[in-house]
Amino acid sequence: MAELQANINNNPAHKSSLWKKIKKDFKINKYVYLMAVPMIVFFILFSYIPMYGVIIAFKNFSPKLGILGSPWVGFKYFENFFHSMYFARTVKNTALLSFYSLLWGFPAAVILALLLNEIRREKFKRAVQTVTYLPHFISLVVICGMIVDFTSTDGLINSILAGFGIEPVNLLTKPEWFRTIYISSGVWQSIGWDSIIYLAALSGIDPTLYEAATVDGAGRWKQLINVTLPGIAPTIVIMLILNIGGLMSVGSEKIILLYNPMTWETSDVISSYVYRKGLIGSDYSFSTAVGLLESAIGFTLLMAANKFSKKISETSLW
Amino acid sequence: MKSKRLVTLLLASLLSIMTLTGCNKTKTTEAPKDTDINTNEKITVKYWVPFTPNQYIKSLNESLMYQELEKKTNVHVVFDHPAEGQETEQFNLLVNSKDLPDVIQTYAGEYKGGVDKAIKDGVYLRLNELIDKYAPNFKKLLQEDPELARQVTTDEGNIYAFPVIGEDKNEPAWWGPVIRKDWLNDLGLKEPESIDDWYNVLKQFKEKKNAQAPLMLGKKGIDSYGTLVSAFNIGPSFYKNGNTVKYGPIEPEFKDYLATMNKWYNEGLIDKDFATRDKKSREAVITSGKTGAFITEYALVDQYSAAIKGTDAKAEFAPTVQPALKNGDKVHYRVVNNRNGGYEAVITSSCKNPERLVKWFDYAYGKEGYMLFNYGIEGTSYTMVDGKPKFTDIMTKNPDGLDFWTVCNKYKLEVGPYLRDYKAVPDFTKFDKDAMDKWTKAEADYVLPPVNMTAEESDNYSAIMGDIDTYRDEMVLKFITGKEPLSKFDSYVAQLKKMRIDEAIKTYQAALERYNNRKIK
Numbered sequence: 001m002a003e004l005q006a007n008i009n010n011n012p013a014h015k016s017s018l019w020k021k022i023k024k025d026f027k028i029n030k031y032v033y034l035m036a037v038p039m040i041v042f043f044i045l046f047s048y049i050p051m052y053g054v055i056i057a058f059k060n061f062s063p064k065l066g067i068l069g070s071p072w073v074g075f076k077y078f079e080n081f082f083h084s085m086y087f088a089r090t091v092k093n094t095a096l097l098s099f100y101s102l103l104w105g106f107p108a109a110v111i112l113a114l115l116l117n118e119i120r121r122e123k124f125k126r127a128v129q130t131v132t133y134l135p136h137f138i139s140l141v142v143i144c145g146m147i148v149d150f151t152s153t154d155g156l157i158n159s160i161l162a163g164f165g166i167e168p169v170n171l172l173t174k175p176e177w178f179r180t181i182y183i184s185s186g187v188w189q190s191i192g193w194d195s196i197i198y199l200a201a202l203s204g205i206d207p208t209l210y211e212a213a214t215v216d217g218a219g220r221w222k223q224l225i226n227v228t229l230p231g232i233a234p235t236i237v238i239m240l241i242l243n244i245g246g247l248m249s250v251g252s253e254k255i256i257l258l259y260n261p262m263t264w265e266t267s268d269v270i271s272s273y274v275y276r277k278g279l280i281g282s283d284y285s286f287s288t289a290v291g292l293l294e295s296a297i298g299f300t301l302l303m304a305a306n307k308f309s310k311k312i313s314e315t316s317l318w
Numbered sequence: 319m320k321s322k323r324l325v326t327l328l329l330a331s332l333l334s335i336m337t338l339t340g341c342n343k344t345k346t347t348e349a350p351k352d353t354d355i356n357t358n359e360k361i362t363v364k365y366w367v368p369f370t371p372n373q374y375i376k377s378l379n380e381s382l383m384y385q386e387l388e389k390k391t392n393v394h395v396v397f398d399h400p401a402e403g404q405e406t407e408q409f410n411l412l413v414n415s416k417d418l419p420d421v422i423q424t425y426a427g428e429y430k431g432g433v434d435k436a437i438k439d440g441v442y443l444r445l446n447e448l449i450d451k452y453a454p455n456f457k458k459l460l461q462e463d464p465e466l467a468r469q470v471t472t473d474e475g476n477i478y479a480f481p482v483i484g485e486d487k488n489e490p491a492w493w494g495p496v497i498r499k500d501w502l503n504d505l506g507l508k509e510p511e512s513i514d515d516w517y518n519v520l521k522q523f524k525e526k527k528n529a530q531a532p533l534m535l536g537k538k539g540i541d542s543y544g545t546l547v548s549a550f551n552i553g554p555s556f557y558k559n560g561n562t563v564k565y566g567p568i569e570p571e572f573k574d575y576l577a578t579m580n581k582w583y584n585e586g587l588i589d590k591d592f593a594t595r596d597k598k599s600r601e602a603v604i605t606s607g608k609t610g611a612f613i614t615e616y617a618l619v620d621q622y623s624a625a626i627k628g629t630d631a632k633a634e635f636a637p638t639v640q641p642a643l644k645n646g647d648k649v650h651y652r653v654v655n656n657r658n659g660g661y662e663a664v665i666t667s668s669c670k671n672p673e674r675l676v677k678w679f680d681y682a683y684g685k686e687g688y689m690l691f692n693y694g695i696e697g698t699s700y701t702m703v704d705g706k707p708k709f710t711d712i713m714t715k716n717p718d719g720l721d722f723w724t725v726c727n728k729y730k731l732e733v734g735p736y737l738r739d740y741k742a743v744p745d746f747t748k749f750d751k752d753a754m755d756k757w758t759k760a761e762a763d764y765v766l767p768p769v770n771m772t773a774e775e776s777d778n779y780s781a782i783m784g785d786i787d788t789y790r791d792e793m794v795l796k797f798i799t800g801k802e803p804l805s806k807f808d809s810y811v812a813q814l815k816k817m818r819i820d821e822a823i824k825t826y827q828a829a830l831e832r833y834n835n836r837k838i839k
Contacts, residue, residue, distance in 0.1 A: 062439070085785050085817070148599070153590045154530070170591045173799065260593045261538070261791035262799065268788075277784045283430075284414070 057289035077289035086273055094269040098247050100179055105187045105194070106243060110236060112191050113198030114228065118220065129199075133192025144257035147185055148172060172258060175266040182258065182267070197239065198232055205231035237315040245302030249294050270294060361671050362394040363678075364419035366412060367663075367734070369399040374720055375728045383730055386695050390686075393678045413441055420669040423734065426479055426662050430780070431773035433664075434474045438773075442664045443672055444476045452673050453680035455687075459483060459737070469658035473770050473832045479662035480679045480735035484655055485688075489740050493543045493653040494757035496619060497611045499636035501527050509638045512645045513549050513578060516611075520587040523610035531589030531603055534612035539579065539593070539794040540567075545613045548651035548760070549641045550575045556826050557651060557764040561834070563826040567790050568814050573807045576797040583798050593795055601625075607633055616753040617723055623749070624721075637753035640760040649760035656768055663735040682736035691736035694729035707742075714744040769829035782822045786814060 026033060052067070057077060059070040081087055112132065119125040135143070150156045151171035158168035171177045209227050218226065252271035259267035270290060278287025302317075310316040369378055378384060378397040388394055398419060400408035409425035412418070418441065429436040436442040449457055460467040460477075471477050501523055502509065510516040520532040540547050544554030550571040557564055566572055582588050589595070589603065603609050605625035614622075619635050626633040640649045663679065665672050681687040693700040693707045700707045711717075716725050722744050726732050730742070746754075771779055793810050796802040802810075 080781075086788065148594055148596075152594065152599075168590075170594060172594045173591075173795075260795070261788075262593050262795045262801070264788065264792050273788075276788065283780070283784075 054288055054292050056285050057292045059285060061285040061288075073285075077286045078293065080286060081290050081293070086268065089265065090268055090270045090273045093266060094248060094250050094271075097179060097182060097250050097269060101183050101186055101250075102243055102247065104183055105190060106240065108187050108191050109194035110198055110232075113195040113202060113232075114224065116195065116199060117202045117228065118224075129192065131192070133196070135189045136193040138189075140253055141257065143185065143189060144254060147181065147258060151177075151181060172260065173262045175263045178259070178263045178267045182254070186254075198235060201232040201235040202228065233313070234315045237309050237313055238317065241302065241305045241309055241317055244305040245298050247301050248297040358392050360392045360394060361674055362396060363421060363669065363671075363675060364398060365395045365421040365423065366398045366400070366409075366419040367421075367423035368402070368405045368425070369397070369727075370402060371399075372724050374718070374724050378727070380728065381731070382698070382728055383690060383694055386690060387678075387681065387687075391674075391678050391681060393674060418666040418668040420675065421663050421665055423663040424661050426664040427768075430776070432472075432771050432776050433478050434472045434476060434770065435773040435776075436664075437472075437476050437478060440667050442478055442666060443669070444478065445665065445676065446475075446477045448672055448676045449477055449680075452676040453683075455684035456480065456680050459683060463487070463657060466657040468833070468836050469656055469768055470662075471836060473772070473829075473836060475837065479658075479664045480682075481662040482659035482733055482735060482738050483657065483683070484659055485737055485739045486741075487657070489655040489659075490754035491652050491654070491757035491760070492617070492754070493545070493613070493615050494640055494753060494760075495545055495611060495613050495638050496635050496753075497638050498523070498527075498609075499634040500632050501529075501610055502636075509636070510641060511639055512647070513641050513643055515645075516641050517578075517582065517587070520582065520610065521585070524585075524587055527610065529610045530608040531591075532587045532610045533582065533589065534595075534600060534603060534609050535579070535588045535592040535798075536613065537593060537595060538791055539798045541613050543653040544651045545640055546579075547572070547575050548649050548764070549643050549647075551643065551647075551650065553651045553764050556766055556823070558766050558830060559764060561830065563766070563823055563830055565819055565823050567794070568811045568819060573804060576794070576807070577804055579798045580800055580804065584800060588798075593799070605629070616750050616757075619749055619753075620721060620723070620747060635749065637749065637756050639756045650762070650764040652757065652760040652762050652765070654762045654765045658768060659738065661733045661735060679735055682734075688737050688739070691731050691734070692739045692742035699729035709744045766826070766830065767833055769826065769833040771825060771829050775825045775829065779822055779825050782818045786817050786819060786822070789813065789817065 056067055056070065058072055058074060059067075060073045060076075061067070061070045065071075116125055116129060119128070152158070153168050153170045157171065162168055171181060205228065209231070210223060213223050213227050248270075250269045250271060252269070252275045255267060255269055255272045256275060259272065271294075274287045274290045277283055278290070306316050306318070365378075367378065371377060375381065377399055378395075384395055384397075400412075405425055406428060409422070409428055410430070412422070413429060413436070422442075426436075426442065427433060429441070431439075433442065437444050449460075460470070466483060470479060470481060497509065497519070502519070505522050505526055507519055507522065508515075510519045516533075523529040523532040536542070540554045542554060544552075544566070547554050547566060552564070552566040552569045552571045552575075554566050557566060579588065583590075589609065591599075595603070600612075601622070604612055604622050605628075607626055607630045616637065619637075623633075623635055626635075640652060642649050665675055669675055682691050689696070689707065693709070694713070696702070698710065699713050700709050702708070709722075713722055713725060713729065716722075723732070743750075793802065797804060797807070797810075
């Protein structure tokens, strides 16, 4: 790929040969290309065409005038957001929530995959795997309903705590608990699912490497450090880069299902604020402006992480 | 993080819909042709309206009443119901898409920029001329009742909707406090009338009846009809005193309300989990006998009474008057059914036969329509006994063991655009009658009439109120639960002023004055 890129940039004379290469490739892989067509159409229809709609971030969008006809207002909505009383708070909450989610959730999936890999009993392994990724298939609304029940004053957690003589409190009304609840339930929801990709990478490690390591006298621990981890390192790095790209975006659904005004100081994130303001107040230009800002930050973070990783580990997205 | 953010997703789909449909501008409808109205060809209209399904009727498409209406008018209606709890969002997306239904009911007034703007934007139709021509029954009602005419006319003189209209001009209140009568009797207490009475009663419920949550408070700490907050001589949000608009949550009396709630909360008289309760969880507490008092609409209490018998056969709910600060004080705020009773149906610019549709709506305000909408189908849901309609057993003693409110919408309409007889229910239970009596004792002179804002005003208003609502909701809960000391109340008010609450009040004031000066024919 890098070679191809270099060809385009440096040798315009080779254009025709590049074209030939593509043609040849197409001939060989025509079914692969054919299979890719639906996805390409999907992305063009649902991701690229709607993209022109982001211009309403710079317009006072009115449905009557349409996207192109609405008057331009420049950076008004961005300024509105920056000057909003809740700008700093929502940005901070978003950053912290997703940073902590990454900090706890990301290694958890890797560790689970490594642990599963060490299990020799197939049946047990499969059982554990199934149990850990089941939560992924439960509807978010149901999960949040369970969380609300568990954390209420007479809920499961408080009943257990009461056994230790701790005064029951509704945990979801405590701003200091919100992140813990959000992140720990998030880890529980996604740990199994997220570990699948690492398990796949693990199965791709050449077994002869382990044999060689055993011959060299490496124990299980040494094998883990010197064979397994380096084997899945590229996958880990790629996943990390992708996750960093999403650092500034916390989905609004789970937040909205779990928060209430009492915890807004830690739970109100950009997307939930935009939801209240944009969708309920039908302020579309404002929501789009904030969404665009989020994407821009995400994009920058992704690029930076990618570059950084390229420099130190030679693994990168492109 | 993996799942797409809701907002983006919705916006993306909205935008793609617009793109696909080519964003064609809506044309203003042509003048109605007289020929259209006389031919009685079958037409089909799409009708968007929120609806709460139950085991007996899943959607209004199953309503036998509307099927009967179709036989009479040859108008086939296809109902589309938004997901419960997402009505506002779905309405906003709906009016911004070009795929408008012919009729939008109930959320029509939420149009961003106001109804006049919706008409100017070519989304809703102005109905004045159509009503003159094709809606004699509705027109007669407007002529007979100037207050009604004022409430269905905008500041710019547009008549825009068919609302539910109470046949009785002073329909009673339907929202208020309910208390465990059997506990009061056991403890030898009389029904509480003042805030101090309430304190005493709740305290005893807590101590002697072991009530886990003596009082169920609304999720936001203030209920929308201000049942408790109005005891302090203010309204829960914007209200008027004489002709002056005020905002309850910045008045000094609001501090007293918060102090009272805070005291009750600290002493365990208020449900500890009130801020996180949704409707189901709230109902679970009520019907499991853990609470002594709550605030509700009377129609729900029958269900609660039936449900609580399972845990406590002696349990009995009774309505009580809205509390006043001191015995004998007057209360000035309560739920009011405006003459324009809401559930307004507007006709959109997508409608191809507005004349036929206006005629169809008008039917509901005439004599036959009155019987159909209020009582249903003669011989099926009611029979005439001594010249008076009487509901049949299907409605009152349903063979499936369902109560009236569950089967109601299959044969008649509970709420919607028609001339409503609020007494069109089998027999009010003693509870219902008591509730109406007691809750209507509160006066309603602080309640604002349904005013309109101009597009500019409402833009500015929503920009201001967006942040104010966030701040107020947060602070009210913190004050009540003691997270913030009440000594901070002044800085809370100062902050609201800084957030330009005065401007919002002024906007309301101007809108109220325009309302009072509306020219009606």
